[in-house]
Amino acid sequence: xxxxxxxxxxxxxxxxxxxxxxxxxxxxxxxxxxxxxxxxxxxxxxxxxxxxxxxxxxxxxxxxxxxxxxxxxxxxxxxxxxxxxxxxxxxxxxxxxxxxxxxxxxxxxxxxxxxxxxxxxxxxxxxxxxxxxxxxxxxxxxxxxxxxxxxxxxxxxxxxxxxxxxxxxxxxxxxxxxxxxxxxxxxxxxxxxxxxxxxxxxxxxxxxxxxxxxxxxxxxxxxxxxxxxxxxxxxxxxxxxxxxxxxxxxxxxxxxxxxxxxxxxxxxxxxxxxxxxxxxxxxxxxxxxxxxxxxxxxxxxxxxxxxxxxxxxxxxxxxxxxxxxxxxxxxxxxxxxxxxxxxxxxxxxxxxxxxx
Numbered sequence: 001x002x003x004x005x006x007x008x009x010x011x012x013x014x015x016x017x018x019x020x021x022x023x024x025x026x027x028x029x030x031x032x033x034x035x036x037x038x039x040x041x042x043x044x045x046x047x048x049x050x051x052x053x054x055x056x057x058x059x060x061x062x063x064x065x066x067x068x069x070x071x072x073x074x075x076x077x078x079x080x081x082x083x084x085x086x087x088x089x090x091x092x093x094x095x096x097x098x099x100x101x102x103x104x105x106x107x108x109x110x111x112x113x114x115x116x117x118x119x120x121x122x123x124x125x126x127x128x129x130x131x132x133x134x135x136x137x138x139x140x141x142x143x144x145x146x147x148x149x150x151x152x153x154x155x156x157x158x159x160x161x162x163x164x165x166x167x168x169x170x171x172x173x174x175x176x177x178x179x180x181x182x183x184x185x186x187x188x189x190x191x192x193x194x195x196x197x198x199x200x201x202x203x204x205x206x207x208x209x210x211x212x213x214x215x216x217x218x219x220x221x222x223x224x225x226x227x228x229x230x231x232x233x234x235x236x237x238x239x240x241x242x243x244x245x246x247x248x249x250x251x252x253x254x255x256x257x258x259x260x261x262x263x264x265x266x267x268x269x270x271x272x273x274x275x276x277x278x279x280x281x282x283x284x285x286x287x288x289x290x291x292x293x294x295x296x297x298x299x300x301x302x303x304x305x306x307x308x309x310x311x312x313x314x315x316x317x318x319x320x321x322x323x324x325x326x327x328x329x330x331x332x333x334x335x336x337x338x339x340x341x342x343x344x345x346x347x348x349x350x351x352x353x354x355x356x
Contacts (some may be wrong), residue, residue, distance in 0.1 A: 001029065001059055001262055008033040008057035010042060010091055011064030016106055016164070018171040019255035020061050027259060033057055043086040045093075052094035059262060060095050060103040062088060062144075067108075070133050070239065070317055072178040077136035084140035092147050096155055102269065104262055105148050105161040107141040109247075109282070109321055110134045119324035122163075122280045131318045148279050158269055162258060165284035165323050168342065169251035170349040174210040182248060185238070185295055186347055189304035192236045196306055209354055235307035236299075239314035242292030247322050249285050250342040253335040257283045260333045272331070284323035285335045291316075301343050 001007065007024060011017035012034040024032060033055055040051055042064055066083040073080060088105065095103045112120045113128030125145070130138045148159035168182040176184055187210060194202040207213060261281065264272065273279055289297075295308060337345070 001027075001259075003028045004031055005029065005058045006031045006033060006056065007059045007061070008055065009061045009063060010035075010087075011062075013171070014063060014065075014067075015167060015169065015172045015251055016254065017061070017063035019169065019251040020063060020258060022252070023255040023259050042090055043083060045086075045090045048090040049094045049097065052098040052100075056098055057095075058101045060091065060100050061258065061262075062091050062103060062105045064091070065106070067137075067180075068173075068178045069180040069184065070315055073134040073137055074315075080134075081136035081140045084137065085143060088140070088144040089147065092144065092151065092159065095159070096151050096157055101158065102262060103148070103157070103159040104258055105144050105159065106258075107145060107161050107163045107280075108137065109163050109165050109284070109323055110138045110318075111141050111145070111163060112321070114318050118320050119286070119322040120282070121324040122276070122278065122282055122327060125278065125280065133315055133317050145278060145280055152273060152279055158266075158273065160261065160269075160273070160279045160281065162261065162281050162283050163323070164254045165247040165249050165282075165321070167249055167251045167254055169346050172251075172346070174350070176211070177214060181239075181246070181291060182294075182298075182346075185298045186302065186343075186350055188236045188238070189299050189302040190347075190350065192306045193302060193304045196304075206354060235309055236304070237309045237311050238291075238295060239311055240291065240316040241312050242295060242310050243290060244316045244318065245288040245290050245320040245322065246294070247284050247286075247288040248294070248339060248342070249283065249335060250337040250345070253285070253337050254283055256336070257328060257333050261331075276327070281327055282323040282325050283328060284325045285339075286323070286325050286329075287339075288320065288322040289339070297340065298343055298347075301340070301347055 007029055009017050009020055009032060012021050040047060042048055064087050066080055092103065110131060112124050114131040116124045116128055145161040148161050151157040151159050172183045173179040174183045174187045176187060191203060191206060299308065
């Protein structure tokens with residue numbers, strides 16, 4: 001990519017898209033194209049095709065998607081498969097029709113079988129049953145990978161799918177009903193700390209910033225009644241047993257990896273596509289941690305000193321999910337932000353935006 005290249009970032013306000021925007025701006029790219037959902041509904045084929053015909057971007061980062069944690073995936077499975085299929089199908093097809101030079105499709109590590117050898121290699125795709133709690137989302141993302149592969153084979157396009165591990169960082173979704181485990185832990189421990197201080201105004205400010213707390217979640221952290229702060233006690237209840245192992249990557253490292261791949265020369269990019277069975281590259285850090293260990297680390301950084309309880313009746317999801325990043329490392333890329341540093345940066349962002 002050149003600094004004057006016309007680049008469309010779909011989903012530029014989200015966790016992933018905003019990180020890609022920051023990375024592109026730091027690289028000096030000035031011809032960036034963005035659209036809010038109100039300006040362009042990516043589920044509408046005619047609107048997407050008209051947009052591509054008018055704008056004619058050279059490069060596309062397809063980061064727009066409906067995403068969420070276990071609760072959201074199990075509650076809205078039809079929304080997850082429909083919306084993601086529509087968004088990616090429309091964008092990938094329009095990119096082919098208008099001669100986009102390259103497209104990078106952002107997927108998810110949930111595409112891999114629930115039970116598979118660890119770490120998860122790209123070759124494990126479609127070799128076993130998916131995790132039931134997020135199967136609809138995973139099927140949609142698998143379809144996106146297959147569409148990239150099909151376009152490359154039939155039309156000679158240069159479309160690549162990247163599968164990031166669990167991401168976290170600035171602009172994450174901190175809604176306790178729809179977010180992933182990482183932002184949930186930060187917010188619950190922060191609210192628990194406020195509860196222990198009896199900071200009613202702080203709790204209200206948090207709700208105004210990051211969304212209201214459902215009654216059962218208020219009860220889970222000792223906030224069922226704002227007036228119940230006489231003993232300043234708090235306990236945080238977390239889903240599952242805490243035993244699953246997960247890998248976490250700061251979203252700025254993920255964006256750096258995406259630009260690393262998109263900045264390949266045509267010869268390098270073609271060599272990569274020709275060297276692999278599917279146009280698929282894992283992005284991760286190569287290290288995992290149990291959810292219980294993650295919770296303890298975040299509680300320490302947030303300075304939450306209350307009780308932590310685990311609700312084993314809630315689903316854990318996949319027992320382990322660690323990506324094999326040998327393919328990406330072999331190309332010369334490695335992450336730079338350690339987990340503790342990343343948590344501190346994310347919590348700093350949370351506090352900076354708290355009350356806005």
